[in-house]
Every structure is written in C-alpha cells, then in structure tokens.
Amino acid sequence: MSSFEERKDAFENKFAHDAELTFKVEARCCKLFGIWAAEQLGLTGADAETYAKEVIGANLEEPGFDDVKRKVIPDFQAKSLDISEHIIDSMLEKYFEEAKIQIMSATES
Numbered sequence: 150m151s152s153f154e155e156r157k158d159a160f161e162n163k164f165a166h167d168a169e170l171t172f173k174v175e176a177r178c179c180k181l182f183g184i185w186a187a188e189q190l191g192l193t194g195a196d197a198e199t200y201a202k203e204v205i206g207a208n209l210e211e212p213g214f215d216d217v218k219r220k221v222i223p224d225f226q227a228k229s230l231d232i233s234e235h236i237i238d239s240m241l242e243k244y245f246e247e248a249k250i251q252i253m254s255a256t257e258s
C-alpha cells in the first residue's frame with residue numbers, strides 16, 4: 150500500500166472516530182439535559198428516563214439542538230413553567246461540556 154493510501158485511510162479512520170465521538174457526546178448531552186428537563190416537569194424515576202429518551206430521539210431530527218428545544222419548550226409551556234430559551238441554551242451548553250468530559254474519560258479508560 151502506498152504512503153498516500155495509508156494517509157488517506159488514517160484520515161478516514163480519524164474522521165469516522167471523531168464523528169462517533171461527536172454523536173456519543175450529543176446523545177449524552179441530550180440525556181443529561183432530558184433528565185434535567187424531566188425534573189423541571191415534575192417527572193421522576195422511569196417517567197424521567199422515558200422523557201430523557203424522547204429528548205435524545207428529538208435530537209436526531211436535525212444537526213444542532215434546535216430540535217431539542219422544539220421538544221421541551223412546549224412541554225414547559227404546558228406546565229406553565231417560566232424557563233426562558235436563554236436558560237435552556239445555558240443548560241444545553243453546561244450538559245454538552247459535562248458530556249464531553251464523561252465521554253472522553255470513558256474512551257481514555
């Protein structure tokens with residue numbers, strides 16, 4: 150195999166690995182955020198876990214977290230919760246950073 154082919158294969162493998170890590174981080178972020186959102190809605194136990202899974206599923210609709218916000222904002226409004234989009238964005242950022250730390254430490258083990 151030529152040096153060019155080896156470099157191309159290494160680049161493709163790195164790209165696939167990075168994409169997989171990004172997917173895992175986003176899924177973990179949505180789970181953490183979903184559990185937080187469930188708590189705000191008064192859900193606990195299995196109901197909270199189910200809601201978190203719904204949030205994870207909502208994130209698969211499009212890149213970014215706008216689809217997640219479209220899921221939780223109406224739920225917050227239905228419960229008359231005064232949680233602004235700014236707070237939602239802040240919590241998503243917080244949980245994204247936390248998810249990165251969790252996933253990176255899991256892959257280093």
